[in-house]
Amino acid sequence: MSVCRPARCLFTKTASTPLPKATPQRWFQTSASRQARKRRPHYPSIKADDLKLLNQAAEAEYPKYDTSETTLLAKQYSPSQIAAIKAAETSIDSRDVLIQGQRRTDPWRLPYEDDLAEVDPVTDHRPRLGPEDIEGRLEYRRANPVERDEAIARIANENLAKMYPEGFPEGKLNDAQEQEMQDALEAALTQAAVDPRVTYTSDHPAVLEALADPRHSVVAPSLPRLENRMARQTRRLSTEEEEDPRQKRLLQYLGWDKQNLRNLRIKTLVSHGVTNQTRMGKIRSFYYLTMAGNQDGLLGVGExxxxxxxxxxxxxxxxxxxxxxxxxxxENRTTFGDLERKVGATKVQLFARPPGFGLRTQHLIFELARAAGLQDLAAKTPRSRNKMNVIKATWEALTNQKLPDEIARARGKKLVDVRKVYYGGSVH
Incomplete structure (x- = not known):
């Protein structure tokens, strides 16, 4: 037996040289341990002089409300709203806004700096007005030639006043100025000719102004609008859409309307080319297998x-x-028990699952189950996984289920005897 270890243990405290440390524990993480990391402050330290400069910059950039501004706010807001504004101003530090805040540079930022208090006619949507915004009766009639000429002259003068707010240039004009004035006169007359107030007139001034107000163009269809012949010919209403004769016969067969068709979930699951050899040669065609369902208990498959x-x-x-x-x-979520169906060399097994299980199936069965409105289902395809046979087998299995009441009638028993659940499951 060696005496080195006992001797070392006895003279450990008296030895001047320290003993070698044990091998450190190995870490399997890629990053170093927290003790080995260089700890850095989360926020940069700011000196007192820099802090004073920041405070001065924040006060200059975001000053507090003065007495005159508070007086103006009091005319528009209630005392409770003024108190809320002051509380928000005191809770938000202007220095933090200066340090952490930044201007947006993304493409969706506003192209102008505005407090959004007023409507911008260029970037904002115009407010829509309805017939209820016009007081009185909405009466109008077609204008006669005299009224038409008077309206053209009046509207043309209004347009020229907008083009020349300071009045027409006086004195001798050069060729460029005369051409510019001639173009402005033609533009004013053209705009006046297509204005609805020229074609129609009304004894009610509000109705007459509403004829040319773009805010009444959509919500007030009872007011007339001047349209050119080309726009009338090219426009097609939704009720005048060209209808497919097969779709029309299908709607008559089902007794549905177009809204029912729009609510269906339709998806093409299989598509490939097919070649038919004839005496005329090879004729290539395209094959499609599509499923349709209303996600509420109806499912169909078509080729x-x-x-x-x-x-x-x-x-x-x-x-x-x-x-x-x-x-x-x-329970509007799964099948009545486990199902199995075989089409060709393909076998599909469907299993009912408890609530919250979800649809854990392959993608084709998943699409069919979702279109049928099933929420909890599991499936297996132990044999061939031909896409067309999988879809057909799943569709036949789902639509040809044996219900418990049918089984009970076939056996001459009651439904509770078939399910073997008595008194809510408390007695078996």
Whole structure:
């Protein structure tokens, strides 16, 4: 037995040289331990002189309200609002605003500095007015030739007054000034000719001014608007849209309107090219498999094939909407028990799950379940995963479920005897 270790332990306190330290514990993190890091302050230290300069700059940049400004605010705001403004001013340190605040440089910033108290006719939306904003009866009539000439002269003078607010230039004019005045006169007459107040007139001054007020252009359709013939011919109302005859027949078949079709969730799940060998050669067409559902218990699958891609897709959409069937849902969230369906070499197994489980399936079954309004479902495809067969098998499994009441009637029993749940599950 060696005596080195006992001797070392005995003379440890008397030895002048310190013992070697143990090997430090190894760290597996990429960053150094907190003790090894150089601690830096979170905020830079500011000297007293710099602090005085900051305070002076903050007071100059963001001064406090003086007595005259407070008097002006009191004319517009109530005493409680004035107290809230003062409390906000005292709680916000102007020095922090100067240090931490910065001007926006993003593309969505306002192109001008404004307190947003007034409406800018260039950048802001114009306020819309309705017929209720005009007092009195909304009566107007078509103007006769005399009234039309008088209105053109009056409106042209108003336009010229806007172009020359200080009056027409007097004295001898050069060629450029005369041409400019001639162009201004033609522009004023053109604007007056297309003004609605020239075509229509009214004994009510407010109605007459509203004819040319752009704030009444949308919400007051009862007031006339002057439109050129080209705009009338090119504009097509929503009620006059050209309707697809197949869509019209489909709406008649289902007894729906266009709003029901817009609420459907339609998605093309499979699309690929198909080649048909004929005596005329190879004819290539496009195949589409589309699903449609209202996310509330209706689901349909349709196929379409055509030489034109858009035509084939439209055929599949119409077929999917026409083939929609109800999908029974337990508590409007999952299926009635586990389901299994086989199409070709593809087998699909669907499993009902408790609330909050979600849709944990592959992407094709996920789209079908979401379109049908299912929320909790699990699925397996243990055999072939051909896309078309997976979609068809899932659709047939969801629409051909066996309900508990049907099973009970087939067995000649009551529903509670089939479910084997008595008295709310307290007795089995």
């Amino acid at each position: 379409g094939k055509s030489v034109e891609p858009e035509e084939g897709r439209k055929q599949s959409v119409m077929s999917a909407i026409r083939n929609m069937r109800p999908v029974p849902r337990y």
